[in-house]
Amino acid sequence: MKQSQLFTKTSKQIPSGETSRNAQLLIQAGFVQKELAGAYVYFPLGLRVLNKVNTVIREEMNAAGGQELFMTALQDKGIWEASGRWSDDVVDNWFKTSLKSGAELGLAFTHEEPLAKHLKQFVSSYKDLPFSVYQIQVKYRNELRAKAGLLRGREFYMKDLYSFSKDKEEHEVFYEKMKDVYMRVFDRLGLGDKTYITISNGGSFSKYSYEFQTICEAGEDVIYVLDEKERLAINKDDVNAETLKDFGVEVDIESLQSFKSIEVGDIYSLGTKFSEPADLMYTGEDGKKHPVYMGSYGMSPTRLLGTIVEAMADDKGMVWPKDVAPFTVHLLSLSSKDEAVQGRIDSVSTEIYDELTSAGVEVLWDDRDISPGAKFGDSDLIGIPLRLVVSSKTLEQDSVEWKERHLDAMDMLNVDAVIEKVKSFASEGAVA
C-alpha cells in the first residue's frame, strides 16, 4: 500500500490521558484511537496486526481440533441465574441493558452458560464426546478502572475455547495438550522466550489452574520462575509450601526470583459446574446419564497485541515480529531536487514495490513528499520488520539500504539482488 493513500497519520504528541506505553505508541503511530477508557477503535494498521494475531491463534486452535463458532454478546438472564452468575454481587463487571419490553439483558463477559445450553441438542451419547469449540469475539467487562491501554479492556477481543469430555481423565489429556498449543501461539507471536506456564489457584472450579504470564515491566502480576527449561512459574499470590509440594517442586521460596508479568492466557478445568445447571448430559457406555466434563481456555488477541508492543518496543517506537507486523517491508523513497535523480528513485522504487507486491510480499511504500527525517522517524515508530531506503545516495552505489527494525546494522544491497533477498526474508519464519 502507498502511504500517501493511507488516511491515518503519525503524531509526535503523546496522547493526553494515556499513561500506558502500548496505547501511547499505538495512538501516535495511527494504529488505534481511544473511544472511551478500555475501548479502542482499530485503524487500518492496527486492524492488520489484530487480524494477524487472530490468524495465528485460529490456525493453532484449528490444528488442536477446535471447531470455530460465534456467540452473541446479548444474553438473556435465565441461564445465568441458573448458574448463579447473574447477580452483580457475584459478577461485578456485567454491562446490563434491556429490551423495549423491559426484559433485562447482559453483555457477555464469557460464554460457558449459553454454550452449555446450546450444545444440549447435539450431545446425547458418549459417542458425541470429546470435542472442543472456540470463538474469536468481542467481550464486554465493566471494569471500574481501565488505564492500561489494550492490556485491560471494557470492550476487547477474546479467543475462548471450551472443551467437552466424558470425564476427568479424558479432560486431562486435552488440558495438558492445550499447554503446548498455547506456548506455540506465544512462540509465533514472538513472546515465547518471555512467557511461562504459571501455576495459579483454580478459582471456584478446581484447586489449581494455569495462567500464561509474559515477563514485562508493564505487567500487573508478579511471578516466580520455578523451572526455566520447563517454562514453569508460579503466581506470587499463590506461592506456598503446599502448592509447591503438590507440583513436586523442591525449591526454597526465599531464593526464587520475581518478575513483573502480563497474564496473556489462562486455562481452567470447569468440571461439571456449568453442564449440570444446563442439563448437558450424555448417556455413557454404562447406559447411565452423566454430566459432561468441561474446560475453558482464554486468551485475548487485543491484550496480546498490547503485550507485544510493551515487550518489544524500544525508545524509537514499536518493533513487530514478522508474523503479526502490519506490513513486512517499509519502502522509503527519499526525494531529490534533481529531476533526473528523482526519476531514477521513482523507477527503482516502483520496480521494487510492484515486484514484491505481485510476489505476495506486503509492502508499505512511503511515497510521500516529506523530509527524510520524518520518514525515518515514522518508520521507527510504526515498527515494520524490514526497512528499505531508495535515495540519491544509495543509487550512486546502484544500491538500496537494508535495515531490520530490531537490529542496528545496515547493509547496502545491489538493486538487482534486493528483491530476491526480500522474498526469502518474507518467507522465513518469524523473528522472535
Added chain:
Amino acid sequence: MKQSQLFTKTSKQIPSGETSRNAQLLIQAGFVQKELAGAYVYFPLGLRVLNKVNTVIREEMNAAGGQELFMTALQDKGIWEASGRWSDDVVDNWFKTSLKSGAELGLAFTHEEPLAKHLKQFVSSYKDLPFSVYQIQVKYRNELRAKAGLLRGREFYMKDLYSFSKDKEEHEVFYEKMKDVYMRVFDRLGLGDKTYITISNGGSFSKYSYEFQTICEAGEDVIYVLDEKERLAINKDDVNAETLKDFGVEVDIESLQSFKSIEVGDIYSLGTKFSEPADLMYTGEDGKKHPVYMGSYGMSPTRLLGTIVEAMADDKGMVWPKDVAPFTVHLLSLSSKDEAVQGRIDSVSTEIYDELTSAGVEVLWDDRDISPGAKFGDSDLIGIPLRLVVSSKTLEQDSVEWKERHLDAMDMLNVDAVIEKVKSFASEGAVA
C-alpha cells in the same frame, strides 16, 4: 472435514417459535441457533457461510478503495447529543447501558458520529480528501419485534462504509460508483438477477437515496420495477409523479408491476450533517475552511445470508451459491454390509477426499454410519452445491454419482475422471 467430527447435527423438527423460513432451515441444518429473538449463534457451518459473505464484501470494498477499520460498540453519549441522535425520542432503537461510575453509554446502531470525531485528527487539507473507510462489525438495534430470523436482527453484522469528499460534486462521483460496487456484490452472492437499485426517499439528509431490493416473498417491502435493463426500481412508499419526473422516468404508475422484496443495502448522501457538529473541516485550495461532505453505505452480511436462504431454498432445503457455500463438495459414502465392498467404498472415498482437500477444494465428507436416506436428506437440507455419492451401486460401474444441488440431473462419472472434473467445477465462477 469429516461429518462424523462436526459437533452439530441436523434436526427434522421445525424449531418452535420460528416463523421465518430462513431461521427454520438454518436451525434445522445446524448452521445457527437462536440466543434470543433477533440474536443468533453461528455454528461452524453458518460461520463458514458468514465468513464467505464477508470475504466477498471485503474484496469489493477494498477494490473500490475502501480502507478497513473496526469501531467500538460502546459509545459515550456526548457526540451523539451533539448530532441530535442520543435521545430515545429521536432514535427509538438504542440499547443503553452504563459504566460503574454511572456514566451512560450506548451500543452503536451506526457509526457516523464517532467516525467523524476520530477522522478530525487526520483531515486538515483538501489534499487529504477524498477517501473512504469501512468496517464489518456487529451492530445493536433494540427492535420492538424481531421475528424474521436473520432478516431483522437486534444483534447482527453490518458492513458500513463511509465516504469523505471535498464537496457534493466529488461525492457524487463516488456515490454513483458505489451503485455498481453494490450490484457486483449481489451478483457474486447469487442475488444479482433478483436485485434492483431502488429509488427511495433520502431520510433527513437528502431528497433521495438508493436502496437495493431483492425480490423475495419473505420481504417486508414492496417495489415497482421501472427499468429491467437498468435494474431500476422504486419503493412503493415513495412512488409518485414528482419522483418519477425527477428521475426522468416516463411510465404510467397504474401499469407498474409490484413485487415483495428484502432491502439488502442502502446508500445515503449525508452532506455535512455529521461533519459540522463534529467540526470535521478541511482547508480548501481557496485557503478557507469547509466541512467535509460525507456519504454512508450500508449492507448487512447476516441479512444477506438470510436472504440467500429465502431466495434460493427449495422444498428440500437450502441451496447455496458456490461463492458462499460452507463447502463446495458434499461427499456421501453409503455403507455396505459386504466387507469387501465396504473396503472399496472406503478407499475410493478416502482417495477422493484426500486429493480434493489437498488441492484446496472444500469437502464435507459424510463418513457417518447412518442410512442412505438420512444422508441424502441431510445433504439436501444443508445445500452444498455439488453432491458426490460413493456406494456399492456406483462402484459396480466403477463410478461416482454427481449431482448439483440446484439441478435435477444426475450423472455417473468414472472414478478416475471425477477428481479432475470437481477441481474445475470448484474453480469456475459462482452459480447464480
